[in-house]
Amino acid sequence: MTCPHVSDLPAEVSPDSADGCADCLAAGERTWAHLRICLGCGHVACCDSSPRRHATAHFRAEHHPVIRSFEPGEDWRWCYVDNRVV
Template identity: 70%
Template sequence: MGCQHVSELIEGVRPGTPEGCAECMALGERGWVHLRMCLTCGHVGCCDSSPHRHATAHYRHSNHPVIRSFEPGEDWRWCYVDDRLV
């Protein structure tokens, strides 16, 4: 069964901050572990293994449902609503 939220994604969304986590960089930090990109608006945030967990915080604030890994060589997507890979 597919995830209905994938159909809500914006085609060709570009990363808002290709060099790292937007919030961490605003704080002057670079302590993130991995990066995730919102597939609705392009927000780039740090993963839940990072100290601030900005990708999940972005979901909680925006309700944008699907992210993808923003790490080189990784090609997966995660739906927060369905709590699974899509």
């Protein structure tokens, strides 16, 4: 199942961090639970189970609606606007 926001995504994005949550690393923290990549710009951020919830903060600041898991072996996507897996 998909949503209208998927068709607006670029064909490919490059992760801005391969070492973890870019925002946590910038703050000198390494306490995230799971990583997500923004499919609008490639920003790698921590999930809502993490203390800082940077992926959701990125959505609220940048309005990029679709993320994908950045965990090995996972390929699901989530749309913040439609509040569902896409």
